[in-house]
Amino acid sequence: MTRCNYYELLRKLASLAKIRLSDEEAESLCRDLERTAEFLRSVSDISKSLNVEPLYYVWDEWGPLRNPGEPRTINIADLPVRTKDGYVKVPWRGGRVEEA
Amino acid sequence: MRRLKQAWELARDFREGVEDPVEHAYKVLEAISRWEGVVNAYISLESPDLVVEEAERVARGIRAGERVGKLAGLLVSVKDNICTSFLPTTAGSRMLDPYIPPFNATVVERLLGEDAIIIGKTNLDEFAMGSTTELSAFDPTRNPWDPERVPGGSSGGSAASLAYGGSDLSLGSDTGGSARLPAAYTATVGLKPTYGLVSRYGLIPYGNSLEQISPMARSVRDVALLLDVIGGWDPLDATSLRVDKPRTFTASKADPRRVTVCVVKELAEGADEVIERAYWRILKRLESEGVELREEELPIASKALPAYYTIAFAEASSNLARYDGVFYPMKGGGSSWEEDVELARMKGFGREVKKRILMGVYALSEGYRDEYYVAATKIRRVLRDEVLRITRNCIIASQASPILPPRLGERLDDPLKLYAMDVYTVIANLAGVPALVQPIEFHNGLPVGIQWMGKPLGEEELVPLGLLVEELTGLAGVVVG
Numbered sequence: 001m002t003r004c005n006y007y008e009l010l011r012k013l014a015s016l017a018k019i020r021l022s023d024e025e026a027e028s029l030c031r032d033l034e035r036t037a038e039f040l041r042s043v044s045d046i047s048k049s050l051n052v053e054p055l056y057y058v059w060d061e062w063g064p065l066r067n068p069g070e071p072r073t074i075n076i077a078d079l080p081v082r083t084k085d086g087y088v089k090v091p092w093r094g095g096r097v098e099e100a
Numbered sequence: 101m102r103r104l105k106q107a108w109e110l111a112r113d114f115r116e117g118v119e120d121p122v123e124h125a126y127k128v129l130e131a132i133s134r135w136e137g138v139v140n141a142y143i144s145l146e147s148p149d150l151v152v153e154e155a156e157r158v159a160r161g162i163r164a165g166e167r168v169g170k171l172a173g174l175l176v177s178v179k180d181n182i183c184t185s186f187l188p189t190t191a192g193s194r195m196l197d198p199y200i201p202p203f204n205a206t207v208v209e210r211l212l213g214e215d216a217i218i219i220g221k222t223n224l225d226e227f228a229m230g231s232t233t234e235l236s237a238f239d240p241t242r243n244p245w246d247p248e249r250v251p252g253g254s255s256g257g258s259a260a261s262l263a264y265g266g267s268d269l270s271l272g273s274d275t276g277g278s279a280r281l282p283a284a285y286t287a288t289v290g291l292k293p294t295y296g297l298v299s300r301y302g303l304i305p306y307g308n309s310l311e312q313i314s315p316m317a318r319s320v321r322d323v324a325l326l327l328d329v330i331g332g333w334d335p336l337d338a339t340s341l342r343v344d345k346p347r348t349f350t351a352s353k354a355d356p357r358r359v360t361v362c363v364v365k366e367l368a369e370g371a372d373e374v375i376e377r378a379y380w381r382i383l384k385r386l387e388s389e390g391v392e393l394r395e396e397e398l399p400i401a402s403k404a405l406p407a408y409y410t411i412a413f414a415e416a417s418s419n420l421a422r423y424d425g426v427f428y429p430m431k432g433g434g435s436s437w438e439e440d441v442e443l444a445r446m447k448g449f450g451r452e453v454k455k456r457i458l459m460g461v462y463a464l465s466e467g468y469r470d471e472y473y474v475a476a477t478k479i480r481r482v483l484r485d486e487v488l489r490i491t492r493n494c495i496i497a498s499q500a501s502p503i504l505p506p507r508l509g510e511r512l513d514d515p516l517k518l519y520a521m522d523v524y525t526v527i528a529n530l531a532g533v534p535a536l537v538q539p540i541e542f543h544n545g546l547p548v549g550i551q552w553m554g555k556p557l558g559e560e561e562l563v564p565l566g567l568l569v570e571e572l573t574g575l576a577g578v579v580v581g
Contacts, residue, residue, distance in 0.1 A: 013458045016465075017417065018424075019449065020442040032455055032515050036409075037462065039516055040472055043406045047475035054477035057309060057339070058295050058484060058532035059556075078335030 121173030169214030195448030205302020222257030252282035277525025279314035284549030295532035299334030320566035354564035367498035410476035417460025
């Protein structure tokens with residue numbers, strides 16, 4: 001079986017991502033990786049000619065949707081659900097709200 | 101094809117005593133039992149007894165003259181990547197089978213607050229990564245209009261449940277077209293809201309900077325009804341915009357003489373001939389009604405697809421790092437922590453998810469980051485600025501999909517063919533603007549849709565245009581059969 005050019009890279013990426021791959025799966029993913037990487041690389045050439053800053057958050061500093069000076073945080077005072085001791089209940093951690 | 105009452109009409113008729121919520125619940129349950137064996141729109145369904153009990157509760161409340169919510173008696177399906185504490189939430193993955201979240205997503209709380217009855221959780225491509233709903237760990241969903249074809253994805257289960265009458269309204273999510281592509285393939289309506297208008301709290305994340313929970317329905321007015329309920333600021337989501345709740349439901353049909361539509365060359369070309377013909381037919385029809393058509397160009401659109409996928413992969417690799425075989429159902433069973441994590445991720449993730457994580461790690465790696473991720477985010481800035489410039493003065497008319505719904509398996513062997521299905525829809529996610537897809541006609545029994553893109557918070561302009569188009573096409577409320 002001919003290994004694709006990205007085989008060693010794929011193994012390294014799988015190790016970083018902590019995903020174990022069977023040999024068969026690695027072979028097939030490697031071919032996809034090669035094609036997809038080539039496709040995505042097309043952003044690189046054009047971006048070199050763009051004299052702009054990266055955009056990570058779509059409403060970053062733009063227009064009427066947010067105040068640029070506003071901190072990008074959740075305000076604890078806005079969180080509605082509290083335990084009887086007044087602690088903020090963080091629902092994604094589980095637990096239950098005790099009766100106040 | 102037949103027509104059902106729109107959800108807002110049903111809700112009104114329940115309140116006025118013209119229709120009985122219990123009788124309606126039985127009708128929807130009957131449609132589910134008739135179609136689910138073929139279509140597989142749902143991953144989990146609420147017990148029929150509970151659904152009927154809830155409908156009886158609503159009916160009793162109405163008879164007693166109590167104030168009921170805007171969605172009282174309506175049966176709403178919810179995509180299975182939106183957390184519910186009363187039904188499992190798998191995101192279409194073995195990794196989360198059977199995860200029952202300890203909380204409800206904000207949108208679910210808002211549905212329940214308006215007396216909606218949540219009937220079940222709908223199928224999706226694993227972690228919403230796909231465009232066909234074939235990549236679910238719980239078998240593919242089929243298109244009710246032709247079961248040999250896909251319903252689009254990743255919110256294919258939501259769209260399919262609407263298309264056969266198995267729900268009145270549905271919640272999908274849209275990272276790069278995941279609510280709009282299924283809408284185009286099933287003759288339903290999907291609206292990707294302005295980024296930040298709808299809370300993402302409780303949405304299992306894939307690409308945080310791109311995705312929005314999205315209302316789906318069989319008519320534009322129904323989508324507006326659902327948007328008004330789920331939209332508005334949420335303190336639990338740091339990216340939620342501090343804006344008033346949307347008010348789109350009461351909007352009137354647009355006066356065509358006051359509407360300007362921009363035909364962006366790059367978003368009007370490149371689709372199959374039947375789709376391009378349908379697109380031009382509806383635009384000419386609108387023009388004859390008085391709508392002004394204007395030409396625009398968006399050259400950077402040719403780089404939108406690779407920029408979108410680079411950003412989505414990068415965000416996916418970060419978001420899915422949390423699945424380590426400890427906190428969630430899938431366990432690795434290894435002899436060390438390291439091995440445990442690797443085995444859990446090997447067994448829990450499907451092939452496409454693994455590929456996207458690996459590509460994301462690649463795009464973020466030292467030495468490649470500037471070439472991929474940073475380059476994509478620069479393209480995003482240029483594209484966003486251009487879209488904002490165009491939508492300041494008009495609504496963009498775009499194709500929704502380059503092809504009719506493909507047959508099952510047709511797009512799976514080549515990843516680039518699969519990604520190309522999103523070529524027209526990713527623009528709105530990169531730019532953060534709202535986008536609505538609605539049906540415009542049928543070709544050989546298969547639906548064809550069109551996409552409208554507006555300015556930020558321009559849902560209040562998209563809905564009136566959608567209502568105008570719906571009046572011209574007469575396709576509100578259609579289902580199979």
